[in-house]
Amino acid sequence: MDIPGVAQLFDEIDKKLVVYLRDGRTLIGILRTIDQFANLVLHRTIERIHVGNKYGDIERGVIIIRGENVVLLGEWDEERARVSGLHQISVEDILDAQREEQQQQQHQQLLRAKFMKERGLTLTPEIGPDDMY
Amino acid sequence: MLFYSFFKSLIGKDVVVELKNDLSICGTLHSVDQYLNIKLTDINVTDAEKYPHMLSVKNCFVRGSVVRYVQLPADEVDTQLLQDAARREAHSQRQ
Numbered sequence: 001m002d003i004p005g006v007a008q009l010f011d012e013i014d015k016k017l018v019v020y021l022r023d024g025r026t027l028i029g030i031l032r033t034i035d036q037f038a039n040l041v042l043h044r045t046i047e048r049i050h051v052g053n054k055y056g057d058i059e060r061g062v063i064i065i066r067g068e069n070v071v072l073l074g075e076w077d078e079e080r081a082r083v084s085g086l087h088q089i090s091v092e093d094i095l096d097a098q099r100e101e102q103q104q105q106q107h108q109q110l111l112r113a114k115f116m117k118e119r120g121l122t123l124t125p126e127i128g129p130d131d132m133y
Numbered sequence: 134m135l136f137y138s139f140f141k142s143l144i145g146k147d148v149v150v151e152l153k154n155d156l157s158i159c160g161t162l163h164s165v166d167q168y169l170n171i172k173l174t175d176i177n178v179t180d181a182e183k184y185p186h187m188l189s190v191k192n193c194f195v196r197g198s199v200v201r202y203v204q205l206p207a208d209e210v211d212t213q214l215l216q217d218a219a220r221r222e223a224h225s226q227r228q
Contacts, residue, residue: 007163007164007165007166007170007171007172007194008164008166009194012194018186018187018189018190020186022199026186038170038196048186050185050186053185055185067196068198070196071152071154071195071196071199072152072158072193072194072195072196072199073193073194074176074187074189074190074191074192074193074194075190075191075192075193076189076190077189077190077191077192078189080188080189080190080191081188081189084185084188084189085188086185086188133154133156133199
């Protein structure tokens with residue numbers, strides 16, 4: 001079905017894509033299958049964790065993603081990837097860095113909640129576990 | 134169907150799509166579908182590059198459900214036409 005101007009995921013099949021999910025995860029893989037809900041099947045997928053300007057990759061193999069969890073998908077551009085200025089570190093290191101970052105964020109939240117409490121207000125977190133993007 | 138047709142008329146123009154997570158993506162509108170999913174080409178993340186996963190992406194497909202705003206060039210939009218079309222649509226829906 002080649003209707004110009006209609007956003008089709010057909011065109012992205014067999015291309016290496018960066019998929020950004022609502023829980024904040026980044027998956028990079030080759031798109032193999034789609035359906036009308038934008039459910040995706042990715043092949044040779046890696047989960048890329050970004051902390052600062054460093055990243056680490058975890059092999060994930062074949063993944064089926066339920067469409068509602070997708071924020072956006074982008075075409076992997078080799079040129080742009082090379083000049084992006086990010087550098088890769090090992091999985092253990094990136095997981096450590098991620099844990100540190102999360103602890104810092106939790107600490108900030110705690111401070112903010114305490115600050116508000118002292119002024120008689122309650123802090124309601126704006127994001128839930130689903131919308132970490 | 135109204136906004137689907139409206140967006141189709143804006144294909145080729147530069148727009149800024151702001152997502153519900155405050156990420157703003159500037160790009161050329163390539164295509165749109167009935168769910169208002171948007172395909173952008175030659176994208177540029179306008180706010181802080183605190184979204185490193187976007188650095189290696191040139192074209193992207195944005196799911197309609199995560200869009201908060203689509204910022205359009207003011208001179209490309211005929212608001213009178215839009216108002217008339219919306220009025221007609223509302224009228225036909227009521228019947």
